[in-house]
Amino acid sequence: MKTHARAVVVGGGAVGASIAYHLAKAGWETVLLERDELTSGSTWHAAGLLPLFNMSYATSHIHDYSVKFYKTLEAETGLNAGFSVVGNLRMAQTSARMDEYMLYASNAEAVGIPHEFLTPAQIKERWPLVRTEDLKGALFHPTDGYINPADVTQAMAKGARQRGVEIYRRVQVDGFERRGDDWVVKGRKMVEKGGYLLPSEETFEITCEHVVTATGNHAQRTAAMIGCFIPAIPVEHQFIVTEPDPALLEYRKTHGEHPVLRDADAKWYVREERGGWILGPYERNAPACFKFGVPDSFRADLFPLDLERIEEEYMSMIHRIPSSETVGLKDDFNGPICYTPDGNPLVGPAPGVENFWFAEGFSFGITAAGGTGHYLAQLMTEGEAEIDMWSLDPRRYGKWVNREYATRKNEECYEHVFVLHHPDEEREAARPLRTAPCYERLKAEGAQFGQVNGWERPNYYAPPGFDDHASRSFRRGGWWEYAVKEARAVREGVGLYDATAFTKHMVKGPGATAFLDWLTCNKLPKEGRINLTYALTDAGTVRSEFTIVRLGADEYYIVSAGAAQAYDGDYLVKEAARKRAEFGWIEVQDVSTQWGVFAVAGPRSRELLEPLVVDADPKTALSNKRFPWLSMRRLDLGMVPCMAIRVAYTGELGWEIHHPIEMQNHLYDLLKAQGDKVGMTLFGARAQNWLRQEKSYRAFGSDLGRDASPLEAGLDRFVDLTKSFRGKAAMEALGVRAKCVTLLIDGPVDTDPWGKEALYFGDEVIGRLTSGGWSVAFGKQVGMGYVRPDLATPGTTLQVRMNRELWTAVVAEDSPYDPQNLTIRKDV
Incomplete structure (x- = not known):
């Protein structure tokens, strides 16, 4: 057994096999460890569907890569996947479902996934x-379908072996130890006794630079x-297999195999499965x-079937495929499939440690396995993937998340x-x-809450x-x-928004200034001032957005996106730990x-x-002279000592x-009492999202x-090219492949874009909306x-796909509302 490798992958399902394959393809010496046999986890009882479509741009790319990659495996390995x-x-049974599909389709156009819409008559004809x-x-x-999970895993495993990967089965990992800059993976070999797989006395250790876990249910x-x-x-996910359906057998005499059917409303x-049908329901009350x-x-065990729990879905299958009513049940499966609270897997760096990577929580693991291996290998070997992996990053969940929360949310996600x-x-x-202390007060005012990083945050206010x-x-x-009323009130009067969910960090110490100057691309502010800046990846792209207040x-007091706390x-x-010796x-x-x-x-x-x-001269305390734009002052508002920052994401x-x-409730009561005198409106995240787009303020995520890169994002004014900073050379080497623009759209009377739609120039897809x-x-x-750079000039006419139609979208100048920033700088 090997004792050293560049990377060790723990887990021999479809995801682990793909990661090992792609790391080896990138030239890394890799070992894969599996506790039992390859595919013995959820892979063996997966239905093997390959649904391409997804609302997430990143996940759509992952699924698309998988489908294309799987089609190449037989030529490479000789194994049919x-x-x-x-x-x-x-x-779709409803118009709302068709609306959903139209949004899916526009996102798919941006990725390049083929599709077509069909009428009921066309469905029946085919x-x-x-x-x-x-x-x-x-x-x-038309380009997806289903695959044999065991076969595709074995094909990827063979491809990995052909590229030098050592695969060890029946070895259990018992721990990971950090020794200097390396990891030591410790474990024991497994032996079978009486039908059970048990650890033996024979131990092993493998020293490596990187560890990846793809351990599924473990x-x-x-x-x-x-x-x-x-x-x-x-x-628990159940699916059942029927006996052969005579009507299906007759149909197959003159037709090819039936497509995978999804009745989402049911x-x-x-x-199809050997002349019969596989039914896979996603029912209510499936337990974690x-x-x-x-x-x-x-x-490789299963749970007892609970047919009563899926009776409604079973009857709806009979309704949709009447010939299945007289067909008996042949087999059933009820096995564990991992979920996460938002349904996206956890792919990326583990928090708190170096060179340890998660690839866990895959509810659609067969579909995602190929693409996950490809993009995670890029992340590990090149410093960044070519797609934005933020929505999959394990650190999107903070330490406040525990088992009870995950259990409830995962059951909800399955349902x-x-x-x-x-959207x-x-x-x-x-x-x-x-909840922030003012939660009950805002709720009493009609706040309709969303959540970000677990925080309740008002989306809007309703009667x-x-x-x-x-x-x-x-x-x-x-x-x-x-x-609309809230947004107009902010533009014309004054509004109050609860932004407590922001992430806030203090960074201080003798090395803090040199550290932040190296970490971010803008110049650091002077004392009492603020700057918007960006931390870049090693690939030169935007890793984080920070508002830095120099105290x-x-x-320094650093504010960033609420969802990005962990x-x-x-x-x-x-990064601070890495740089302490230097700074x-x-x-x-x-x-x-x-x-x-x-x-x-x-x-x-x-x-x-x-x-x-509370000031000797309150009339001038907020003037431009005493409190200029992009500055911070410590103010007492009543009895509340505050850090006031003169900045507004709304552009006002x-x-x-x-x-x-x-002290929040005391402060809120003061603001509300005074606000009633001046016509203050409470506003939420949705109005703010609209307002910031009128100012071309980019949103992280x-x-x-x-x-x-920040240059591609149109943030040149926040990049100081006279200084050195992390990712600068890579950013400059990238050039400008696409450009972020603001568009004013003459769209349908009842629909606004959501930030997932494809952009056209003539008949060509040339970009996509992100907001x-x-x-x-x-x-x-x-x-x-983002559009092609040659189409980013203000006044250029493009089109955007909404509700299956193309609508005129004109590139506006940056910050189309108040481009001179006169309102935001307004003096007394």
């Missing part, structure tokens, strides 16, 4: 066994070995399992596989959990009795009119829960704040009021990500996105 390219028919009179239509993607156990909890907990998929880890006795995925959806399980869930839509939901010579915190801590001592402290934040914005902001300022005159969180919404300033839709 069992890929049946039969297509996938997504049926596939006469399907009942269609109650359908609105369907979306058909993810909690392996993560705990490095002192980490990740919310990857399995849920919550199931169906595909292995909450505290997989028992040692569990191998929601086929529930309408409105404005907010799932209810395990909420409210993290009593309003049903947020019923208002959701792929077009303009019932909330739209309230967001002293070597003391993501940015882990990065700052790790001196650097202390990083997460103070996110110590400070609440209220954002005050609008032309009447001074009228709201001045009467509350405004301040962020950072305050001790335990959508417009800004690890697939574009979208409604502009109260221009009375039309607004969006931001």
